[in-house]
Amino acid sequence: MSIRNPSAAGGVIDPLSxxxxxxxxxxxAEVCSQGGSADCVYRVVSGVVRTSRLTEDGRRQIGDxxxxxxxxxxxxxxxxxxTAEALGACEVLVIRRRTLEAQAGQDIxxxxxxxxxxxERLRKMQGHLIQxxxxxxxxxxxxxxxxxxxxxxxxxxxxxxxxxxxxxYLGLTIETVSRMISQLQASKVIRLTTLRQMRICDPQALRQxxx
Amino acid sequence: MSIRNPSAAGGVIDPLSxxxxxxxxxxxAEVCSQGGSADCVYRVVSGVVRTSRLTEDGRRQIGDxxxxxxxxxxxxxxxxxxTAEALGACEVLVIRRRTLEAQAGQDIxxxxxxxxxxxERLRKMQGHLIQxxxxxxxxxxxxxxxxxxxxxxxxxxxxxxxxxxxxxYLGLTIETVSRMISQLQASKVIRLTTLRQMRICDPQALRQxxx
DNA sequence: CGAGGGGTTGAGCCGTTTCAAAAAGAGTGG
DNA sequence: CCACTCTTTTTGAAACGGCTCAACCCCTCG
Numbered sequence: 001m002s003i004r005n006p007s008a009a010g011g012v013i014d015p016l017s018x019x020x021x022x023x024x025x026x027x028x029a030e031v032c033s034q035g036g037s038a039d040c041v042y043r044v045v046s047g048v049v050r051t052s053r054l055t056e057d058g059r060r061q062i063g064d065x066x067x068x069x070x071x072x073x074x075x076x077x078x079x080x081x082x083t084a085e086a087l088g089a090c091e092v093l094v095i096r097r098r099t100l101e102a103q104a105g106q107d108i109x110x111x112x113x114x115x116x117x118x119x120e121r122l123r124k125m126q127g128h129l130i131q132x133x134x135x136x137x138x139x140x141x142x143x144x145x146x147x148x149x150x151x152x153x154x155x156x157x158x159x160x161x162x163x164x165x166x167x168x169y170l171g172l173t174i175e176t177v178s179r180m181i182s183q184l185q186a187s188k189v190i191r192l193t194t195l196r197q198m199r200i201c202d203p204q205a206l207r208q209x210x211x
Numbered sequence: 212m213s214i215r216n217p218s219a220a221g222g223v224i225d226p227l228s229x230x231x232x233x234x235x236x237x238x239x240a241e242v243c244s245q246g247g248s249a250d251c252v253y254r255v256v257s258g259v260v261r262t263s264r265l266t267e268d269g270r271r272q273i274g275d276x277x278x279x280x281x282x283x284x285x286x287x288x289x290x291x292x293x294t295a296e297a298l299g300a301c302e303v304l305v306i307r308r309r310t311l312e313a314q315a316g317q318d319i320x321x322x323x324x325x326x327x328x329x330x331e332r333l334r335k336m337q338g339h340l341i342q343x344x345x346x347x348x349x350x351x352x353x354x355x356x357x358x359x360x361x362x363x364x365x366x367x368x369x370x371x372x373x374x375x376x377x378x379x380y381l382g383l384t385i386e387t388v389s390r391m392i393s394q395l396q397a398s399k400v401i402r403l404t405t406l407r408q409m410r411i412c413d414p415q416a417l418r419q420x421x422x
Numbered sequence: 423c424g425a426g427g428g429g430t431t432g433a434g435c436c437g438t439t440t441c442a443a444a445a446a447g448a449g450t451g452g
Numbered sequence: 453c454c455a456c457t458c459t460t461t462t463t464g465a466a467a468c469g470g471c472t473c474a475a476c477c478c479c480t481c482g
Contacts, residue, residue, distance in 0.1 A: 059345040075337065076330070077330070081334055104319075104326070105319050108322070111319070111322040112322075118326065122285065122333060122336070123287075123288065125337075126264065126274060126286065129272055129336065129339060129343065133379075134266065134271070135270075211266065
């Protein structure tokens, strides 16, 4: 979530950062590719990374938007199940999987960090599952906006992703997302300042709509 | 998935079974409850367990159907995010979370088993996510049936769950699930022997439909 | 035999998608 | 700074897939 450096927060040296190198990615750059051999694990240092998966016939589902501190590709076996791409400029800590596994075998704090990170991903994914399975369009859009607002702890949120990205995250079409945003604006719950920035005018109403 | 005892397969003694006790549950019995304090982790020994989550207004989403060997509640923090219930008679290995964490701190094989189990859940959940976000009703139903058939490696599959369970797993209504099953039967892809048992007549067509 | 619970089927409705076009930005070169 | 183009977003109208509501069926059980 929004924890920048979970381990450092407890006064402990972050056990992961020493295991890999930080790489910079520019907007749209591919961090790893679906189907590619999964020999690395990633942690977002700065910026936002989107993970997505393509079906054979071209339908896309976005797994999540990952912010600083989030670990990626924990779930992969032989091959990456997801493509990860930078939304805007990003820095990502890249760790070789073998290095990480070796370290997890020696260092308990590493093993626990991995387990905890996996558990957090699982929890987030469960929420996503309910969104897609049981919520209406307006609920999904309201929920994702509320989530972003909570993450930055502000009423003004910047959207690093396109409407298409939002649609593919929410299991909707771009048109439906656009309509829901317009609807939220019409009912004075939010107000767009630019296409990619909005102000939550009525956070309570937004949470209510998110159900 | 269908791995009965991943560790024993490699000739190693299963590191988890010694850490808890096996309990028996009868049909419909609750293994753990959403919102209840998450002080245990579970592994299905025999039978099928369904995990589900209820929204405040009563909508239900089933997370998964868990078969022998599957670990449950790995994802939970303070409270269980899901309710787990027995579908038919079940045996479940119940392990205290504190015991497990302590053991994971000492025994690398335990820590790795946990990580691997989490990774597997994560992967399975990603598939589920695409189903809910991007697939049509017929594709979802075909996919879950194909999945069951693959699991038991037979063309005759027993459904331990009700139509309502299937609907809540697939993000559909009971009527739609029923219609899709009828449709599959009309097109000779499957054939119901009883309400809860069917024969896959054309496995290839089923996979095709699952997309 | 009657009651009750799951499952199926039908008709009509509604929310989301689809297709199409206009509007608003963003980027480029003069 | 303005014209021009290209892309993204918004809006509109119509079609469609899945949902809702309701009746019916089929078992099981008492």
